[in-house]
Amino acid sequence: MTDRSAAVAELVAALPEGVVATAPAQLEKYRMDWAKDTSAGMPCAAVRAERAEHVQEAVRWAARHGMPVVPRGAGSGLSGGASAVEGGVVVSLERMTAIEIDPAARCAVVEPGAFNATVKKTAAEHGLWYPPDPSSFEICSIGGNVATNAGGLCCVKYGVTTDYVLGLDVVLADGRLVTLGGKRIKDVAGLSLLKLFVGSEGTLGIVTRVILRLVPAQLTPSTLVATFDSVRAAADAVVGMCRVTRASMIELMDKPTVNQVEDFAPMGLDRDRALLIVQSDAPEGARAGEMELIEAACEQAGAAEVFVTHEADEGAAFVRARRLAFPAAEAKGALLLEDVGVEVPLLPDLVARVEEIGVERGVEVVCVAHAGDGNTHPIVMYDAADPDSVIRAEAAFQNILTAAIELGGTITGEHGVGRLKRDALPAMLGPDVMELNQRVKDALDPQGILNPGAVLDARS
Amino acid sequence: MTDRSAAVAELVAALPEGVVATAPAQLEKYRMDWAKDTSAGMPCAAVRAERAEHVQEAVRWAARHGMPVVPRGAGSGLSGGASAVEGGVVVSLERMTAIEIDPAARCAVVEPGAFNATVKKTAAEHGLWYPPDPSSFEICSIGGNVATNAGGLCCVKYGVTTDYVLGLDVVLADGRLVTLGGKRIKDVAGLSLLKLFVGSEGTLGIVTRVILRLVPAQLTPSTLVATFDSVRAAADAVVGMCRVTRASMIELMDKPTVNQVEDFAPMGLDRDRALLIVQSDAPEGARAGEMELIEAACEQAGAAEVFVTHEADEGAAFVRARRLAFPAAEAKGALLLEDVGVEVPLLPDLVARVEEIGVERGVEVVCVAHAGDGNTHPIVMYDAADPDSVIRAEAAFQNILTAAIELGGTITGEHGVGRLKRDALPAMLGPDVMELNQRVKDALDPQGILNPGAVLDARS
Numbered sequence: 071m072t073d074r075s076a077a078v079a080e081l082v083a084a085l086p087e088g089v090v091a092t093a094p095a096q097l098e099k100y101r102m103d104w105a106k107d108t109s110a111g112m113p114c115a116a117v118r119a120e121r122a123e124h125v126q127e128a129v130r131w132a133a134r135h136g137m138p139v140v141p142r143g144a145g146s147g148l149s150g151g152a153s154a155v156e157g158g159v160v161v162s163l164e165r166m167t168a169i170e171i172d173p174a175a176r177c178a179v180v181e182p183g184a185f186n187a188t189v190k191k192t193a194a195e196h197g198l199w200y201p202p203d204p205s206s207f208e209i210c211s212i213g214g215n216v217a218t219n220a221g222g223l224c225c226v227k228y229g230v231t232t233d234y235v236l237g238l239d240v241v242l243a244d245g246r247l248v249t250l251g252g253k254r255i256k257d258v259a260g261l262s263l264l265k266l267f268v269g270s271e272g273t274l275g276i277v278t279r280v281i282l283r284l285v286p287a288q289l290t291p292s293t294l295v296a297t298f299d300s301v302r303a304a305a306d307a308v309v310g311m312c313r314v315t316r317a318s319m320i321e322l323m324d325k326p327t328v329n330q331v332e333d334f335a336p337m338g339l340d341r342d343r344a345l346l347i348v349q350s351d352a353p354e355g356a357r358a359g360e361m362e363l364i365e366a367a368c369e370q371a372g373a374a375e376v377f378v379t380h381e382a383d384e385g386a387a388f389v390r391a392r393r394l395a396f397p398a399a400e401a402k403g404a405l406l407l408e409d410v411g412v413e414v415p416l417l418p419d420l421v422a423r424v425e426e427i428g429v430e431r432g433v434e435v436v437c438v439a440h441a442g443d444g445n446t447h448p449i450v451m452y453d454a455a456d457p458d459s460v461i462r463a464e465a466a467f468q469n470i471l472t473a474a475i476e477l478g479g480t481i482t483g484e485h486g487v488g489r490l491k492r493d494a495l496p497a498m499l500g501p502d503v504m505e506l507n508q509r510v511k512d513a514l515d516p517q518g519i520l521n522p523g524a525v526l527d528a529r530s
Numbered sequence: 531m532t533d534r535s536a537a538v539a540e541l542v543a544a545l546p547e548g549v550v551a552t553a554p555a556q557l558e559k560y561r562m563d564w565a566k567d568t569s570a571g572m573p574c575a576a577v578r579a580e581r582a583e584h585v586q587e588a589v590r591w592a593a594r595h596g597m598p599v600v601p602r603g604a605g606s607g608l609s610g611g612a613s614a615v616e617g618g619v620v621v622s623l624e625r626m627t628a629i630e631i632d633p634a635a636r637c638a639v640v641e642p643g644a645f646n647a648t649v650k651k652t653a654a655e656h657g658l659w660y661p662p663d664p665s666s667f668e669i670c671s672i673g674g675n676v677a678t679n680a681g682g683l684c685c686v687k688y689g690v691t692t693d694y695v696l697g698l699d700v701v702l703a704d705g706r707l708v709t710l711g712g713k714r715i716k717d718v719a720g721l722s723l724l725k726l727f728v729g730s731e732g733t734l735g736i737v738t739r740v741i742l743r744l745v746p747a748q749l750t751p752s753t754l755v756a757t758f759d760s761v762r763a764a765a766d767a768v769v770g771m772c773r774v775t776r777a778s779m780i781e782l783m784d785k786p787t788v789n790q791v792e793d794f795a796p797m798g799l800d801r802d803r804a805l806l807i808v809q810s811d812a813p814e815g816a817r818a819g820e821m822e823l824i825e826a827a828c829e830q831a832g833a834a835e836v837f838v839t840h841e842a843d844e845g846a847a848f849v850r851a852r853r854l855a856f857p858a859a860e861a862k863g864a865l866l867l868e869d870v871g872v873e874v875p876l877l878p879d880l881v882a883r884v885e886e887i888g889v890e891r892g893v894e895v896v897c898v899a900h901a902g903d904g905n906t907h908p909i910v911m912y913d914a915a916d917p918d919s920v921i922r923a924e925a926a927f928q929n930i931l932t933a934a935i936e937l938g939g940t941i942t943g944e945h946g947v948g949r950l951k952r953d954a955l956p957a958m959l960g961p962d963v964m965e966l967n968q969r970v971k972d973a974l975d976p977q978g979i980l981n982p983g984a985v986l987d988a989r990s
Contacts, residue, residue: 172875173773174769174772174773174874174875175873175874175875176772176773176874197774218718219718219722221716225716226715229693230716232722232725233689233693242962242966246962248960248962248963248966249963250963252873252938252939253873253938254871254872254873254904254938254939254940254943255686255871255873255874255903255904255905256681256685256690256871256900256903256904256905256940256943256944257871257940257942257943258678258679258729258940258942258943258944258945258946258947259940259941259942259947259951259955259958259959260947260955260959260963260964260967260985261726261729261730261733261734261967261970261971261985262679262692262725262726262728262729262730263726263963263966263967263970265692265722265725265726265728266721266722266723266725266726266970268722268725269718269721269722270721270722273721274721285776286774286775286776309634312634312636313633313634313636314657314746315746316745316746352813353812353813353814353815353816354813354815354816355813355814355815355816355817356813356814356815356816357815411714411715411716411717412714413635413712413713413714413715414634414635414636414715415632415634415635440716443715443716444714444715444716445715445716478712478713478714479712479714480714480716480717480718480719481719482717482718482719483714483716483717483718484716484718485718486718487718487719487720491719495719495720498719499719499720500708502702502706502708503708503709503710503720503723504720506702506708506723506974507720507721507723509973509974510721510723510726510970510973510974511721512973513969513970513972513973514966514969514970525720525721
């Protein structure tokens with residue numbers, strides 16, 4: 071028996087039957103997230119924790135053996151934040167799915183494996199709402215949402231995950247469990263460690279419980295759909311409406327995206343134009359005024375057509391079309407998904423630059439965006455069987471990251487750095503901020519066992 | 531010439547004339563903030579920085595000489611976060627007051643010495659609003675707001691300072707300046723260092739520029755005033771309305787507070803009862819419905835009287851009365867100001883316990899609260915000339931901190947730990963979270979020169 075297999079046997083023995091998977095066939099599903107990171111390794115074990123103690127046991131074991139630990143939620147991450155490390159252990163939170171609603175404190179106490187959609191649904195049973203809504207909300211877990219500080223469509227008005235996290239239980243790199251925050255709304259006692267763990271992509275600790283703030287149920291929104299001859303004009307409309315409204319959704323699909331979605335699930339969208347989908351959930355009385363301002367911004371920017379509906383179903387159909395952008399692109403072939411963002415006034419420059427990069431590199435780049443946040447998802451399509459296409463796609467991917475940085479923007483607005491964008495992070499943050507990141511990482515994970523190689527370089 | 535005076539001469543020579551104050555008469559005003567911390571020392575110098583470079587120069591100098599650096603905004607802090615350290619240097623940001631509004635990106639670029647009220651006013655000139663509104667908003671600076679993650683009255687609906695901070699320039703403990711975040715709304719690239727610096731009370735770095743998110747101007751609110759025979763009943767009403775509304779202000783004054791305010795500035799408040807002041811800024815159409823829910827919660831909790839006004843001036847008069855609670859207490863005599871908070875459903879227990887503690891200790895405790903956040907400000911009154919009164923007041927102060935901790939709450943909701951509550955922090959956070967705080971502090975300020983003795987123990 072090798073040292074490693076002795077160590078694995080120790081882990082299996084320390085946890086209840088069925089918690090630790092070690093068979094290669096079982097482990098295969100714990101190797102990658104949706105980023106399909108080809109550098110992902112084969113773990114020696116996957117711990118399917120059923121409670122926080124199992125996570126603690128696994129981390130203590132890993133700390134003892136100096137073993138890499140990769141935490142994993144639903145595996146829907148898009149940046150390789152949950153790629154397994156060769157020979158390390160994956161700690162999966164998929165079995166920890168409890169949700170408890172406290173209507174009086176207006177919060178939800180949630181285990182990390184619970185799906186975002188289930189939290190929303192459970193809150194809705196109490197007339198409450200958990201706003202953050204990644205496009206993947208039906209298949210992504212709250213733990214992953216916290217790990218990446220996930221955004222979504224309604225975030226333009228309602229903020230991102232961190233704005234709703236009141237408390238966290240976190241298993242630290244040495245296996246201790248700490249509780250940060252709680253159901254109280256305001257708390258400034260000590261450093262903002264709670265906020266530091268949100269968005270840390272499993273590099274500082276493993277979240278085993280989340281207390282989420284809830285708000286009253288959203289009003290049924292009205293929806294405006296506008297078409298534009300150019301994606302820049304659509305982005306101009308976004309800049310205009312962001313100055314004067316608080317729309318609850320501002321989504322942009324460029325012409326190639328519209329076409330991919332129409333190919334995937336035809337609903338009669340105008341294939342010749344870029345599309346904006348804007349919603350207002352302002353209360354009656356303020357609704358009409360806000361919709362007028364949105365419409366005026368579209369017309370000001372030269373909209374070809376504008377259509378408004380107050381029917382929930384009709385509006386939802388357009389939002390569904392928008393949510394299909396990624397599946398529609400996946401159905402077309404191999405792709406590289408971006409998540410770059412800029413300040414809203416620079417959105418027109420960014421989308422125009424993305425379009426140019428596609429032309430320059432001779433690859434198809436389709437672009438959807440949470441436009442009201444300045445957060446875009448250019449998708450670089452390529453032919454995996456054609457080495458030249460792969461090279462051109464990768465060049466386009468890098469060019470887009472560089473374009474965002476040159477515009478003073480970010481390489482990731484909501485997906486996280488993971489492993490796919492790690493090498494681009496220094497160019498964005500610069501050496502001093504990189505060093506700060508590393509110092510905080512070293513302070514909280516001195517052995518470097520937590521998700522090594524995600525966000526920052528792994529220790530060599 | 532002693533070593534210290536040689537060092538001070540070096541500092542004076544390194545900065546433009548008039549920036550460094552060294553005369554004792556000049557330094558007196560840099561010794562304390564509003565907490566009037568009697569343990570405050572006499573600094574060797576105060577650097578009145580006019581730009582970030584001056585802050586860098588001062589910190590580099592302090593790092594070279596191993597000298598404590600206490601950053602200071604407007605000096606309106608209530609926890610001794612800006613108490614000078616004997617023989618150290620105070621870096622005052624009072625001269626850095628520039629404000630620039632970017633209406634297209636909907637944000638404000640603000641130097642730390644700018645007053646909160648001035649930011650609000652400047653934003654309003656563009657039809658925009660900066661929500662966070664500490665009671666001291668007319669005399670507190672944005673730098674201090676960021677340092678403490680300040681709250682205020684509208685935070686129950688609009689969130690606290692951290693929710694509006696998009697970017698920071700920070701001078702680190704070695705004098706380097708880093709830029710975190712920017713005008714972009716969403717950004718998850720790297721650890722959430724931006725959020726870590728917010729609320730760090732000058733212990734991790736000195737903020738020299740802040741980018742604040744702005745929102746469209748608030749609608750003129752409607753105001754409900756309700757009186758209750760007991761403070762517990764008033765708190766019960768708060769719990770009831772928090773379940774079903776998003777009021778834009780929920781402030782509570784207990785009977786002793788009402789009496790102090792009436793003594794200070796008579797306006798005909800009912801001296802026999804506790805008072806709730808609640809506002810709704812919901813748009814027309816939703817306004818009446820929200821006000822009805824608020825009223826119903828008051829009646830359900832047994833309100834003696836309920837009064838509603840839609841007149842802005844009339845509503846503002848009640849809010850002004852609320853804002854007078856602290857000055858009115860100050861006018862009465864010596865006081866210890868608390869800032870404890872609990873989850874909203876436990877507010878009735880907390881305010882009742884606070885009342886009991888006053889009786890038990892034989893001291894007057896008056897209590898105002900940002901009740902919708904569960905954040906209360908009990909004020910322990912005492913007679914500074916009577917040693918027994920001082921002892922009883924201090925005991926009551928500690929009892930209230932303990933009561934908050936026993937209810938799972940916080941020792942500070944918005945004022946910060948500073949030096950006054952430092953010794954209570956371990957009891958609240960426990961040894962593991964204290965150690966995490968210290969590890970992060972050590973990682974970013976290895977010499978321990980930044981605001982030593984605030985939040986955490988100073989290095990011995």
